[in-house]
Amino acid sequence: MADLLFELGVEEIPALAVSGIRDQLRDLFLARLAQDQIAHGDVECVASNRRLMVHIAQIPEKTASKEETVLGPAKRIALDDRGLPTVALKKFCEFQKVKLTDVVEIETAKGKYLGITRAAGGNDAAALLTAGIPAILAGLTFPKTMVWNESRRPFIRPIKNILVLFNNKLLDVEFAGVKSSNKVFGHLLLSDSYFEVNSFKDYIQGLSKNFIILKEEERKSKILAEILDIEEELECQVKLDDEMLNYYLYSNEYPVVFSGSFNAKYLGLPAEIITAFMIHEKKLLPVVDRAGKLTNHFVGVANIPDENKKVSHGNEKVIQAAFEDAQFFWEIDRKEDYFALKQLLKNVVFQKELGTYFEKVERLAALVDLLVNETQHGALRAKLQKAAFNCKNDLLTKMVREFPSLQGIMGGLYLQAAGEDETVWKAIYGHYKPRGLTDEKLEDLGAGILSIADRMDNIAGFIGKGIKISSSKDPYGIRRDANAVIKIIMDLELGLDLAPLIRLAALNFAKNDADLEQNYKTIRELFAARLENYLKDHLKYRYDVVNAVMGQDTMAIRDKFLKAQAVVKLVDSGMIEPLAALHRRLKNICSDSERCNFSEGLLKEKEEKILSDVFKESKSRIDDLIMKKNFLQASSEILEMKPIIDRFFEKILVMDKNVPLRKNRIALLQHINELLSAVADFSLLVEIKSGGKT
Amino acid sequence: MSVQNVILKLQEFWAERGCYIASGYDSEVGAGTMTPDTFFRVLGKKPWQVAYWQPARRPDDGRYGQNPNRVQKHNQFQVILKPVPVDGQLLFLDSLIYLGVDIRIHDIKFDDDNWASPSLGAWGVGWQVMCDGLEITQFTYFQQAGGIELNPNSLEITYGVERLAMFLDGKNNLYELDWGNKVSYAHLKLEEERQFSIYNFELADIDMLRGLFVQYQKEAERLLDHNLFLPAYDYVLKCSHTFNILDARKAISVAERTALMGIMRNLAARIAQKYVMQTEGENHG
Numbered sequence: 001m002a003d004l005l006f007e008l009g010v011e012e013i014p015a016l017a018v019s020g021i022r023d024q025l026r027d028l029f030l031a032r033l034a035q036d037q038i039a040h041g042d043v044e045c046v047a048s049n050r051r052l053m054v055h056i057a058q059i060p061e062k063t064a065s066k067e068e069t070v071l072g073p074a075k076r077i078a079l080d081d082r083g084l085p086t087v088a089l090k091k092f093c094e095f096q097k098v099k100l101t102d103v104v105e106i107e108t109a110k111g112k113y114l115g116i117t118r119a120a121g122g123n124d125a126a127a128l129l130t131a132g133i134p135a136i137l138a139g140l141t142f143p144k145t146m147v148w149n150e151s152r153r154p155f156i157r158p159i160k161n162i163l164v165l166f167n168n169k170l171l172d173v174e175f176a177g178v179k180s181s182n183k184v185f186g187h188l189l190l191s192d193s194y195f196e197v198n199s200f201k202d203y204i205q206g207l208s209k210n211f212i213i214l215k216e217e218e219r220k221s222k223i224l225a226e227i228l229d230i231e232e233e234l235e236c237q238v239k240l241d242d243e244m245l246n247y248y249l250y251s252n253e254y255p256v257v258f259s260g261s262f263n264a265k266y267l268g269l270p271a272e273i274i275t276a277f278m279i280h281e282k283k284l285l286p287v288v289d290r291a292g293k294l295t296n297h298f299v300g301v302a303n304i305p306d307e308n309k310k311v312s313h314g315n316e317k318v319i320q321a322a323f324e325d326a327q328f329f330w331e332i333d334r335k336e337d338y339f340a341l342k343q344l345l346k347n348v349v350f351q352k353e354l355g356t357y358f359e360k361v362e363r364l365a366a367l368v369d370l371l372v373n374e375t376q377h378g379a380l381r382a383k384l385q386k387a388a389f390n391c392k393n394d395l396l397t398k399m400v401r402e403f404p405s406l407q408g409i410m411g412g413l414y415l416q417a418a419g420e421d422e423t424v425w426k427a428i429y430g431h432y433k434p435r436g437l438t439d440e441k442l443e444d445l446g447a448g449i450l451s452i453a454d455r456m457d458n459i460a461g462f463i464g465k466g467i468k469i470s471s472s473k474d475p476y477g478i479r480r481d482a483n484a485v486i487k488i489i490m491d492l493e494l495g496l497d498l499a500p501l502i503r504l505a506a507l508n509f510a511k512n513d514a515d516l517e518q519n520y521k522t523i524r525e526l527f528a529a530r531l532e533n534y535l536k537d538h539l540k541y542r543y544d545v546v547n548a549v550m551g552q553d554t555m556a557i558r559d560k561f562l563k564a565q566a567v568v569k570l571v572d573s574g575m576i577e578p579l580a581a582l583h584r585r586l587k588n589i590c591s592d593s594e595r596c597n598f599s600e601g602l603l604k605e606k607e608e609k610i611l612s613d614v615f616k617e618s619k620s621r622i623d624d625l626i627m628k629k630n631f632l633q634a635s636s637e638i639l640e641m642k643p644i645i646d647r648f649f650e651k652i653l654v655m656d657k658n659v660p661l662r663k664n665r666i667a668l669l670q671h672i673n674e675l676l677s678a679v680a681d682f683s684l685l686v687e688i689k690s691g692g693k694t
Numbered sequence: 695m696s697v698q699n700v701i702l703k704l705q706e707f708w709a710e711r712g713c714y715i716a717s718g719y720d721s722e723v724g725a726g727t728m729t730p731d732t733f734f735r736v737l738g739k740k741p742w743q744v745a746y747w748q749p750a751r752r753p754d755d756g757r758y759g760q761n762p763n764r765v766q767k768h769n770q771f772q773v774i775l776k777p778v779p780v781d782g783q784l785l786f787l788d789s790l791i792y793l794g795v796d797i798r799i800h801d802i803k804f805d806d807d808n809w810a811s812p813s814l815g816a817w818g819v820g821w822q823v824m825c826d827g828l829e830i831t832q833f834t835y836f837q838q839a840g841g842i843e844l845n846p847n848s849l850e851i852t853y854g855v856e857r858l859a860m861f862l863d864g865k866n867n868l869y870e871l872d873w874g875n876k877v878s879y880a881h882l883k884l885e886e887e888r889q890f891s892i893y894n895f896e897l898a899d900i901d902m903l904r905g906l907f908v909q910y911q912k913e914a915e916r917l918l919d920h921n922l923f924l925p926a927y928d929y930v931l932k933c934s935h936t937f938n939i940l941d942a943r944k945a946i947s948v949a950e951r952t953a954l955m956g957i958m959r960n961l962a963a964r965i966a967q968k969y970v971m972q973t974e975g976e977n978h979g
Binding site: 011012014015144145146147148149150152157158188189190193251282283284300302303304306307308310311313314315317318319320321324325328347348349396 | 757760761762763764777778783784787797798799800801802803804805806808818819821825826827828835837845846847861866944947950952
């Protein structure tokens with residue numbers, strides 16, 4: 001048994017790309033081992049921005065031997081009437097490089113075949129790996145590649161070294177013009193270039209002597225522990241999110257946390273600006289006090305120990321210079337009349353073929369008008385239309401031109417500073433939220449409404465322009481916009497049917513009536529698909545629960561969620577089984593028949609009269625419950641009718657020979673079916689057991 | 695360390711490593727990359743090693759002399775190594791050591807930052823080099839220039855001279871820098887920054903500049919018809935600087951920006967093709 005040590009030394013890979021490449025590499029190795037039938041033990045794959053390491057234990061030096069059968073043509077094709085070999089058989093032998101005498105008859109389920117048996121496997125693992133590794137590396141894909149040497153082989157960054165040690169011997173591998181060698185490089189700054197590696201033990205020892213913390217988990221716990229130390233020392237909280245942790249993890253091979261402070265006068269800038277400059281510009285973390293207020297401290301992660309405080313002091317200077325710039329933008333922008341900037345939006349193109357931002361905000365105001373009506377917030381109309389007209393003005397400010405991630409936020413802050421009404425500035429401030437489904441819960445109604453308008457305009461615009469999205473392609477973020485609309489509706493509990501909004505938004509970009517209908521349909525399908533995804537993947541509703549509520553042709557997003565919630569409760573309380581059985585039975589009868597008219601006068605038997613009376617008595621109450629979105633109560637009231645319906649089925653022959661009687665009975669059942677279907681299609685629930693969530 | 699010593703030391707360092715020490719170009723450029731010693735010489739097959747000090751104008755970066763870290767005209771030190779050396783990063787670190795940077799106590803990072811100049815049809819892959827959080831250098835493997843795929847590729851190292859001097863001298867404000875022999879940066883540049891900021895942001899004549907852009911463009915096209923790609927390129931540089939002033943004046947809309955960039959990119963591409971044709975013959979793309 002031998003082990004394989006592979007290390008690819010690379011110049012700095014962009015931090016946020018590293019873990020994806022590591023996962024690809026691991027998958028490619030496993031696939032290749034399987035393809036080459038190389039048995040193996042544990043596979044370890046770890047990465048930093050400068051190296052990707054794969055260590056595979058317990059590889060036999062030869063792959064297992066076995067007898068292999070190669071089927072040739074069927075016997076009736078392989079031999080002619082006289083039992084002589086045909087061209088098909090000769091070709092087979094030629095291809096397999098065997099003689100006709102090697103061919104044997106093989107019995108299969110499909111009949112008799114000719115073919116050969118031969119010894120297979122027993123291959124040299126070293127040779128297979130030597131051939132396999134360049135193929136593995138060639139299989140890696142990257143968002144952006146480069147070339148740098150005569151090999152012209154695209155890769156993410158130049159490759160410095162390839163170490164392939166099998167059974168402690170170097171394998172001769174070449175990729176992208178780089179030949180394998182056992183010289184591994186250490187830390188960029190702290191190590192004296194290369195060290196030699198002749199075993200996995202050498203490798204691990206060499207790395208630790210040369211200031212490389214190889215394993216992600218170790219780097220991560222070092223960073224977290226050192227941040228905790230600083231939090232205790234400063235009695236504060238460091239604002240670390242996953243993306244920044246990931247960035248630090250993959251931009252340092254020897255991470256050391258440092259802290260520093262800046263002149264407190266810059267705390268006079270809005271917190272949003274300070275935070276954006278620290279995180280996005282300088283890769284430093286803001287520090288807040290116990291009350292959650294920003295302090296003049298920051299935390300960062302260096303790739304070397306900072307005993308002399310050089311790193312900390314350097315970063316202090318840099319962050320203050322950045323704040324100096326921020327201060328300049330903040331002051332110069334506020335000298336402008338914010339509302340006057342709107343006219344200049346006539347010069348700013350929103351998207352090719354979709355007009356300017358000036359035209360966009362005019363459209364947004366119309367969409368907002370519809371939205372305040374549909375959500376019964378007419379009182380906000382004037383303020384939210386003002387917000388809509390002016391929500392893109394900040395694109396012309398120096399701050400946003402320099403830092404596009406602050407768009408919206410800056411518009412809000414500039415108006416707040418100018419003393420504008422809170423509803424107006426807050427709507428502009430928050431109208432780019434949410435960035436994703438996992439964002440924190442949205443609170444501001446005005447911002448939510450403006451955001452829905454903006455997103456719907458984006459979606460209608462791109463779809464109107466003919467942009468198609470697929471599972472892998474969504475260059476304009478149409479899906480993200482639809483997800484955002486769904487999240488806003490859910491967070492703010494808006495009882496909004498999107499259909500009229502979609503129509504109005506689509507109308508702005510339609511070339512003709514047919515085009516309008518097509519785009520309207522496409523957008524509805526987009527939202528249906530996103531909602532389904534939201535319920536299944538985000539809220540973890542079981543697929544059949546989601547199917548049961550998705551059917552009805554409505555764009556009332558929140559209703560579908562409430563219905564799913566009710567169905568899950570019905571599943572959990574055991575009420576779903578009789579409901580599902582009832583709905584299936586009703587659908588069976590109703591789906592085969594055309595729509596029938598009901599007349600009380602045609603009721604003949606006792607059981608159908610009782611059912612009709614009970615239904616009449618319950619219907620208005622249940623309709624009312626449905627209107628009030630109390631889907632659980634509505635369902636259980638329907639369920640209460642079940643004994644009477646069952647009795648009806650027991651005693652009454654629906655398919656009576658008398659056609660008017662038959663049609664009348666079907667009509668009664670159709671009414672009940674419609675009522676039930678207004679809640680959900682219970683017949684689609686397949687697993688009648690508790691746990692409507694996955 | 696003074697500003698002039700940073701320049702002198704870098705010239706020494708790269709001269710010893712085989713670079714020809716050029717002068718910066720005598721026309722306004724936004725970056726050392728636009729200098730003919732880079733723009734033309736990265737094209738084609740011939741090896742090329744050059745290093746030069748290039749003042750770079752970015753009208754929009756002006757701060758009226760009031761920002762300690764930003765100016766509308768700064769100084770770059772540009773190195774082109776063609777083909778790409780195998781140990782470019784280490785060579786660069788050596789140059790920092792030569793300047794007196796102790797790389798064991800300063801956090802030097804190669805932070806993902808790809809470079810592109812849409813108006814020159816040029817782009818590359820690489821990093822901004824950060825030293826204790828300060829961007830001191832742009833380190834780029836050129837992939838394309840003038841719309842032409844480069845083969846061999848070049849390594850471009852662009853040092854920010856003021857940034858390096860501030861770092862080496864421990865200064866927080868670039869106007870406190872010593873340019874050399876006690877001549878202060880403020881004495882040399884403060885008034886220039888103030889006047890050019892007022893000009894670029896407030897007084898530049900928009901109509902005149904728009905007119906000039908068109909004239910420069912026409913002149914470049916006319917010269918190209920005569921196969922005079924070197925003077926034609928000068929007029930593209932003039933277009934570029936004119937564009938930058940108009941941009942600082944907020945006189946360019948997004949749509950117009952795309953159009954004007956397209957004009958410059960097309961000119962740069964035609965110029966690059968003529969250069970390759972003349973110096974490399976028909977057998978090169």
